[in-house]
Amino acid sequence: MHGWSGKLLIIDLTNEKFSESGIHKDYLPTYLGGRGLAVRLLWDLIEPGTDPISPNNSLILATGPLTGYPLPSSGKLVIAAKSPLTNGYGDGNIGTKASVEIRKAGYDAIVIKGAARRPVVLYIERGKVDFRSADDLWGLGTHETEDKLIREFGKDVGTLLIGPAGEKLVKYATVLSEYGRSAGRPGMGAVMGVKKVKAVVVRGDELPEPADRGELIKLGSEALKKVKESKNYDFWIRQGTMATIIWSNTNSVLPTYNFREGVFEHADKISGDVMEKMKISQKGCPNCNMPCGMMVEARTDMGVTKAELDYENVAMLGSNIGLDDLDKVSYLNNLADDLGLDTISLGSNIAFAMEAAEKKLIDEKIEWGDFRAAVDLVRKIIEREGVGALLAEGVKYASEKLGDDAARFAIHVKGLEVSAYDCHTAPGMALAYGTSPIGAHHKDAWLISVEIQMGREGRLSYNPEKAEKLVWMQNIRGGMFESLTTCRLPWVEVGLDLEYYPKLLKAATGVAFTWDDIYTIAHRIYTLIRAFWVREYLAAGLDWSRELDIPPRRWFEESLTKGPFAGAKLEIDKYHTLLDKYYELRGWDHRGIPRRSTLEKLGLDFVIPSLEKVTELSP
Ligand code: PTT
Ligand code: SF4
Numbered sequence: 165m166h167g168w169s170g171k172l173l174i175i176d177l178t179n180e181k182f183s184e185s186g187i188h189k190d191y192l193p194t195y196l197g198g199r200g201l202a203v204r205l206l207w208d209l210i211e212p213g214t215d216p217i218s219p220n221n222s223l224i225l226a227t228g229p230l231t232g233y234p235l236p237s238s239g240k241l242v243i244a245a246k247s248p249l250t251n252g253y254g255d256g257n258i259g260t261k262a263s264v265e266i267r268k269a270g271y272d273a274i275v276i277k278g279a280a281r282r283p284v285v286l287y288i289e290r291g292k293v294d295f296r297s298a299d300d301l302w303g304l305g306t307h308e309t310e311d312k313l314i315r316e317f318g319k320d321v322g323t324l325l326i327g328p329a330g331e332k333l334v335k336y337a338t339v340l341s342e343y344g345r346s347a348g349r350p351g352m353g354a355v356m357g358v359k360k361v362k363a364v365v366v367r368g369d370e371l372p373e374p375a376d377r378g379e380l381i382k383l384g385s386e387a388l389k390k391v392k393e394s395k396n397y398d399f400w401i402r403q404g405t406m407a408t409i410i411w412s413n414t415n416s417v418l419p420t421y422n423f424r425e426g427v428f429e430h431a432d433k434i435s436g437d438v439m440e441k442m443k444i445s446q447k448g449c450p451n452c453n454m455p456c457g458m459m460v461e462a463r464t465d466m467g468v469t470k471a472e473l474d475y476e477n478v479a480m481l482g483s484n485i486g487l488d489d490l491d492k493v494s495y496l497n498n499l500a501d502d503l504g505l506d507t508i509s510l511g512s513n514i515a516f517a518m519e520a521a522e523k524k525l526i527d528e529k530i531e532w533g534d535f536r537a538a539v540d541l542v543r544k545i546i547e548r549e550g551v552g553a554l555l556a557e558g559v560k561y562a563s564e565k566l567g568d569d570a571a572r573f574a575i576h577v578k579g580l581e582v583s584a585y586d587c588h589t590a591p592g593m594a595l596a597y598g599t600s601p602i603g604a605h606h607k608d609a610w611l612i613s614v615e616i617q618m619g620r621e622g623r624l625s626y627n628p629e630k631a632e633k634l635v636w637m638q639n640i641r642g643g644m645f646e647s648l649t650t651c652r653l654p655w656v657e658v659g660l661d662l663e664y665y666p667k668l669l670k671a672a673t674g675v676a677f678t679w680d681d682i683y684t685i686a687h688r689i690y691t692l693i694r695a696f697w698v699r700e701y702l703a704a705g706l707d708w709s710r711e712l713d714i715p716p717r718r719w720f721e722e723s724l725t726k727g728p729f730a731g732a733k734l735e736i737d738k739y740h741t742l743l744d745k746y747y748e749l750r751g752w753d754h755r756g757i758p759r760r761s762t763l764e765k766l767g768l769d770f771v772i773p774s775l776e777k778v779t780e781l782s783p
Contacts, residue, residue, distance in 0.1 A: 166375035167229040167673035168192050172205075173271045175286060175293055177359055178219060178278030182293040187272060193675060194767065197228030198649035199255055199642070200689045201273055202244035206253065207696055209275065212774065213703030216248040216351070217333055217358050219279035225266060225324070225364070226273040228649035229672050232264035232371050232450070235384030236391050236660060237651035239263050239450025243324070247350035249335040249509075249558050250579035250603045251704060252697040254350030257607070259449025259651060260341035262322030268368020280360040287317070288366045298362035302331060305502035306340040313363055322366040327504025328546055330357035334556045336509035336581070340501060344457065344472035345449070349506045350580050350602050375674030383671055387654070387664045388453050394658035397454065401446070403436035404456035405475035410435050412479065415616050416727045417586045417593075419484040421532060422515035423575045423718055426586040427727035430488030434478050438490045444470070449651065454658060462494035466539070471498035479584035480511025485518060486532030495535075499542055508605075512581035513545065513555045514538050516562060519573045525566050526551045575716045577604035578697075585612050588719050589623060589729045592630035595742050598713040599634070601642060601693040608642030609634050610656065626738040631745035643686020688766040690750065691758045695771045698757050702778035710756045713743055753782035 170192065175182045187201070195201050202224040214220045224244045231238055241263030247254025266274060270290045283298035301309050306327040313323050322341075329337035330353030337353030338346045348355075374380045391397065399407065409431060412418035416426035432438075439458055448455025458473045471494040481500075482493040500507045518534075520526045528551050530537040544552025554562035559581055563574035575582045580603025587594035596609035606612075611634055615623045644665065645652040654660040670676050677685075701708045714736075723733040747754065751762030760781040763771050775781055 168272050169270050169372045171271050173274045175276045176278050177280040180295045196647035198226050198242040199646035202226040202242050203692050212699050216246040221246050221355055223276040223355050227263055227267050228647050230648040230650050232267045235668055236387050236654040237452040240649045240651050242649055243339050243348045243352045245355040248354045249351040253693045254602055256348030256352055258345050258347030260345050261450055262324050262366055264450050265322035265366040265368040267371055269366055283360045283362050285363045301362045306504050307502050317365050325363035326353045326356045329504040330354055333357050335558050336506040337504050338506045340504050344501045353504050374672045376671045380671035383668055391454055391654050391658050396658045400657055404458050406436035406439045408475040416729045419479055419584050419586045421486055422519045423586050425726050428483035433488045434482040434490045439473055460494055462491040464491050464495045469495050469498045476584045477507040480508050484511050485515045492535040508583045509581040512559055512575055516559045572717050577715055578712055580604050588724045589732045590615050591626050594715045596634055598715045609637040626742050628745045631742050635749045639683050639686035643689050644682050691766055695758055699774050713756050
């Protein structure tokens with residue numbers, strides 16, 4: 165076998181044991197790795213209806229057949245589990261040395277089962293796992309924890325860790341690494357927390373041998389050169405994802421005041437240009453020559469802080485909560501990193517609280533743009549104090565508890581808070597959020613960029629071609645990139661030719677995957693993820709229906725009041741037409757449940773008995 169090691173490391177925390185096992189021979193060619201491998205393992209390993217906040221959940225760290233090789237931005241890792249926030253499939257993608265070290269230690273994936281009795285650091289090398297006490301680290305922020313891990317293990321190891329949010333099981337706690345890389349929006353940090361794993365530290369020695377080393381190096385260095393020669397390269401290096409703030413505002417999609425509006429009157433104060441003036445350094449993931457980690461130094465009356473800024477963080481903790489000062493936004497961003505909280509869900513929960521306070525549904529006084537109140541709210545979320553106890557569970561839960569009309573301004577899909585694109589004027593992007601396999605996230609499809617290029621009329625239309633484009637985009641981004649596992653930004657941001665990827669895959673694995681093969685694998689992954697959601701929902705006694713694929717009510721019920729699209733909102737009947745088209749393309753029925761024929765066609769026959777136990781399948 166080339167390109168993959170073909171091996172899993174299985175760690176049993178409850179019994180402090182570990183074992184290695186071969187990966188089923190069919191899994192790698194049919195799921196590739198990363199997300200594909202993760203969902204297949206979760207399907208196999210988790211009992212239907214498992215409580216995600218229990219030792220019975222499994223945490224999967226999955227690399228792919230391109231991870232770590234010398235080619236563009238190949239230092240990515242998928243972290244997956246059943247999500248505590250949504251009760252469905254959850255994952256995130258992190259760029260960190262840990263991804264490369266896992267491969268170098270000889271594993272395609274690591275499965276972490278059970279729960280430790282006391283906090284542990286898992287120290288992993290090829291064929292060896294140490295269960296070391298983390299008593300001295302429990303309770304510390306991620307920055308201090310990382311400092312201590314580096315002192316103990318040196319700088320050449322890979323680290324994955326949680327902060328107090330993960331320890332206290334906040335439902336949108338993430339896994340952090342390298343002072344600001346964060347992954348696993350749907351609560352992967354809480355899964356690590358319930359297992360009492362404070363950190364995973366990995367040291368490897370050698371990557372799996374590729375099928376054609378010469379070809380891989382030739383193609384990889386050619387692609388790295390193309391990235392640097394791209395016309396967008398210089399601007400990307402200056403601003404990274406932060407350039408999107410002004411783009412989103414100009415195009416009326418910048419989330420503002422809890423997604424009421426798409427334009428923020430102070431967008432210029434939180435823009436990429438302002439960030440450039442605060443920038444002190446820049447960092448990137450392994451093997452990346454277009455590093456986008458913009459490190460800034462921020463000054464507030466709370467002191468001087470460093471933070472790594474990205475578009476999503478700044479939009480959600482800036483315009484979405486009415487905060488117009490990039491220093492203060494950076495402070496909140498750094499606080500989220502240190503505590504191990506997802507910035508997107510955090511920004512949504514703060515905005516939800518601000519709106520609930522405005523509507524007098526909660527006692528706390530927290531006004532739009534109130535920085536001090538926002539900082540205090542973060543503390544309350546971690547301590548589960550007052551309204552923080554509701555918000556630690558996410559906006560869906562908080563809105564259900566508050567009742568009244570709170571559900572109208574809880575901005576989520578399937579429990580995962582919407583990431584930073586307002587969709588009052590973007591039906592295709594709304595569909596992307598509605599059908600994203602982890603709840604509302606842009607990772608799988610950035611359809612907004614395509615819609616905006618269509619001009620006003622095209623953008624507002626419900627043309628079925630949007631559903632077709634969405635399926636294609638999901639298959640490339642959420643199927644191929646999440647499984648390879650490499651960063652998609654060389655393609656998305658600087659236009660690296662997609663044709664490199666099947667060629668690199670062949671050089672790595674020796675298998676000539678055609679585009680048809682890649683689309684089929686992606687389609688298989690999406691369908692298995694959907695089957696997982698249905699199985700888990702119904703096993704937990706929850707209903708499953710197409711209503712779960714509908715984005716927030718606000719976009720259908722309340723028009724924008726400002727900007728070039730004032731008066732615009734989505735239309736529910738037309739949205740359903742798009743959704744029907746999407747289901748047809750995926751081979752799912754009117755409820756969004758995969759048809760028996762689709763499961764058979766994709767080689768997912770093993771799913772049929774489990775689904776038949778809980779629901780009737782359409783032919
Ligand atoms: C991702 C989500 C994003 S998406 C952002 S900013 W983005 C937020 N970043 C956070 C952060 O920082 N700190 C924090 N405490 N929480 C945060 N939550 C948010 O998490 C990230 C980059 C980015 S920056 C993007 S778009 C691309 N995402 C990729 C992806 O998903 N897959 C892939 N194959 N390549 C990608 N490349 C880019 O990676 P989640 P990272 Mg992240 C401070 O994890 O759960 O997927 O959520 O991983 O290493 O930080 O890289 O404008
Ligand atoms: Fe990491 Fe950014 Fe490079 Fe992607 S472009 S690999 S997210 S540094």
